[in-house]
Amino acid sequence: EDRTSIDNQGNPYSNEPERNPEFIVRLEQPYNAEPPLSKLVENFITPVELFYVRNHLPVPNIDIKEYELEVEIESTGKTKTFSLNDLKKKFEKTGVVAVVMCGGNRRSEMNGVKEVRGLAWSGAACGNAVWTGIRLCDLLSAMGVKSDESSHVILEGYDRDPTYTPYATSIPLSKAMDPRGDVILAYEMNGEPLTRDHGFPLRCIVPGVVGARNVKWLGKITISKNEAESHWQQGDYKAFSPSTDWDNVDFKTAPAIQNMPVTSAICSPNPNDHEIKIVDGFMEVKGYAYSGGGNKIIRVDVTYDQGKTWHIADLQQLSDGENVSAGRHYAWTLWTIRVPIEKDQKYVEVWSKAVDSNYNCQPETFKNTWNLRGVVANAYSRVGVNLI
Amino acid sequence: EDRTSIDNQGNPYSNEPERNPEFIVRLEQPYNAEPPLSKLVENFITPVELFYVRNHLPVPNIDIKEYELEVEIESTGKTKTFSLNDLKKKFEKTGVVAVVMCGGNRRSEMNGVKEVRGLAWSGAACGNAVWTGIRLCDLLSAMGVKSDESSHVILEGYDRDPTYTPYATSIPLSKAMDPRGDVILAYEMNGEPLTRDHGFPLRCIVPGVVGARNVKWLGKITISKNEAESHWQQGDYKAFSPSTDWDNVDFKTAPAIQNMPVTSAICSPNPNDHEIKIVDGFMEVKGYAYSGGGNKIIRVDVTYDQGKTWHIADLQQLSDGENVSAGRHYAWTLWTIRVPIEKDQKYVEVWSKAVDSNYNCQPETFKNTWNLRGVVANAYSRVGVNLI
Numbered sequence A, B: 001e002d003r004t005s006i007d008n009q010g011n012p013y014s015n016e017p018e019r020n021p022e023f024i025v026r027l028e029q030p031y032n033a034e035p036p037l038s039k040l041v042e043n044f045i046t047p048v049e050l051f052y053v054r055n056h057l058p059v060p061n062i063d064i065k066e067y068e069l070e071v072e073i074e075s076t077g078k079t080k081t082f083s084l085n086d087l088k089k090k091f092e093k094t095g096v097v098a099v100v101m102c103g104g105n106r107r108s109e110m111n112g113v114k115e116v117r118g119l120a121w122s123g124a125a126c127g128n129a130v131w132t133g134i135r136l137c138d139l140l141s142a143m144g145v146k147s148d149e150s151s152h153v154i155l156e157g158y159d160r161d162p163t164y165t166p167y168a169t170s171i172p173l174s175k176a177m178d179p180r181g182d183v184i185l186a187y188e189m190n191g192e193p194l195t196r197d198h199g200f201p202l203r204c205i206v207p208g209v210v211g212a213r214n215v216k217w218l219g220k221i222t223i224s225k226n227e228a229e230s231h232w233q234q235g236d237y238k239a240f241s242p243s244t245d246w247d248n249v250d251f252k253t254a255p256a257i258q259n260m261p262v263t264s265a266i267c268s269p270n271p272n273d274h275e276i277k278i279v280d281g282f283m284e285v286k287g288y289a290y291s292g293g294g295n296k297i298i299r300v301d302v303t304y305d306q307g308k309t310w311h312i313a314d315l316q317q318l319s320d321g322e323n324v325s326a327g328r329h330y331a332w333t334l335w336t337i338r339v340p341i342e343k344d345q346k347y348v349e350v351w352s353k354a355v356d357s358n359y360n361c362q363p364e365t366f367k368n369t370w371n372l373r374g375v376v377a378n379a380y381s382r383v384g385v386n387l388i
């Protein structure tokens, strides 16, 4: 059975969902789009209609009455299928506030150093949502899976390419089985059923881990001794040395991106804003900061004099407590700072840098972290604004 | 009973152990010393006699027949004491290869930007050893402790200050109870009983975590709702913004360092070497790289033209397998690269930078990561060498 709709002319993109016209579209087919940067930081929880969409393939059109999730344990050959109702009935409902961030987020800034290949994302290819569903570790435990150090969880979507190959990728089994890893099979986003663009009816949410592993339209889970053999696991979503280019790259030499490094982005103002508001001699600057792997943002430093002096931003973040504790900070941090502007000042350049709970920080420039695919682009955020 | 030896003149430093005369002493009392950088990278497993010593107080002189470890669970009041033999008999023996790295490692390089307060460590205030002992989670589980998200493990040494206050610090209970956290109570280092300088008879090894939490001469473990109230937890081993100085610092605003950030150091040659060997037109450069939190080093990039071109170093590291897997890379990585030297070249400057499995990297300079105590000094390593 083919869940990708193909019309009479053979167009697999004939049945895509409606999208927010405010979106900045980076590619129409498959659909890839992000919201305006300044809109992104208006809400701590990103509304569904402002949450970036990164599709690798046409959006499948899934009939919930026919939907099945297949789970296979390669070592024993054991297989089981579940309807969405089976999953809801058999396993405890749980939620996590987590960022999903594209591996190519902020790629366009890296492109400024030297051309990289990929969609020209600005810094809004990420969002912070409440994901509700069941724990993957509960499902796997019920099937007798025990964590081991060398196995992987292969995640396949119902989205398929013209050769009927599904989108697929994998995460370490140890992440999936760790209750503190908070990996869930989500059927709700911000309290509502997933929309088609966000993976209806089921998406694997892998907190702290690059978007590419947060598989939408989840169709099959395989416990395997090997990573996924897919293009998306083996031949993409990896970063290399600045000296590695297309004539000498060997994708086998780098590990698949899992946890994302620490980053921050100035979202408002941004150079595309038409009008910069100065109130009582100050310009308000807002952005987000995030570190993968559950690491907490402990500080955001901002400079408006090229690093001569640094100023500490005010942070908005989930406070420590049940499920938000050392190693489980999967949500983002929003930050604000007031930058003083002199009466006749024509221009200001603002930089931000974040520090996480491992005291890792952002690299200063994209020059020395340039990589040919333009992934994990996490250098200082630098925004110059004309004050007219 | 007082396990610190004080002689008739009241000198608490009258009974210190013998030390390696090759050590570069940063402070005599308490004793703090590191080996020459180039010696550090001669061995993947650092020999005990080349392992840096960072003592906060006089070395206690412990009679193994009288030694006791006390464990207290604050919430229930439950207390238990163990002799070393009790621990060896009751709990499984296990080992881990792990770096212990001082929070002030490489501080002297940060001092070049602007003065910092602390011992002037070069990059040899770290070492990589085989630690053998028992799992802390086994001991705590046997006492009925269950992991929770908000408790801490307070670790006290038998080393005491003149007011009889012991060295103390704490780690999150979730780290201690995580079998993949590999926290052990070690009684052996590289297969031999601990020496006095390294914590005889028992040291808590907290892999991936700053040296200060790897408490030597372990005397007491307390499970508490609160972090240790000690100076070492609250008023030291924290990093601040470059804009924070002694006139405006508030230690409450920063979290205690636990996991260390990614770093690398060029160890050989170093500017103190008398003779630089050039063989067949190449100079061999050696160093280490390490990232805390169990993150693996995935690449070390080296440049000898100020970043115009980067070259990938050869890595020596433990291969993935049982107990060395995603999130459990607690050993260091040694690296080497051959730098071409032209016939009449008088000087070469080499930089190194490491990337870890979260794709975190080192900051370029110490300027923007300067902090008043000079901790977590992890910028690019830069060594200039006169070739005569």
Ligand SMILES: [Mo]
Pocket (backbone or CB within 6 Å): A054, A101, A102, A103, A104, A211, A212
């Ligand atoms: Mo992505």
Ligand SMILES: [Mo]
Pocket (backbone or CB within 6 Å): B054, B101, B102, B103, B104, B211, B212
């Ligand atoms: Mo330390």
